[in-house]
Amino acid sequence: MLVGPMASISGATVGDEVFLATGSRVFNGARIGARSEVRINAVVHLRTVLPEGSTVPIAWVAVGEPAQILSPDRHDDIWAIQQGLDFPGYVFGLDRSTPDLMVQLTERYARHLARHADDRPVG
Structure with missing residues (x-):
């Protein structure tokens, strides 16, 4: 590309x-x-x-x-x-010491991706 x-x-x-x-x-x-x-x-x-x-x-x-x-x-x-x-802090606003960091990170990531569930190709 x-x-x-x-x-x-x-x-x-x-x-x-x-x-x-x-x-x-x-x-x-x-x-x-x-x-x-x-x-x-x-x-x-x-x-x-x-x-x-x-x-x-x-x-x-x-x-x-x-x-x-x-x-x-x-x-x-x-x-x-x-x-x-600081990936978790920079991308998701989460402190690396958050006890359930991966749960929080995954939930935020899933919500972000869900916004594109109805996306369709253009042209």
Whole structure:
């Protein structure tokens, strides 16, 4: 998928001439600089800032600001950065210490998705 002038995808900002390959994931608050490539099954994580002309290799993870681009076998390094980005707080307004965090997160996510239950293709 080639994205044109400063498109917004799921709360992310994607610059001009960015290539998002099949299976790539771009999380909320991410900013991808112009002429970057996010290759097959690669991830640009929550609140990550990817500079212009960057490449996230197949199945690798970009995380943080500035982005560190790490291979998927570096879970501990990815988590060390990712934890501070506060996914539950940033996306759902939930504190990570909430006793039933996953229940609350899942319920909020389901309510959000339910708003699209009657969506239909246009054109």
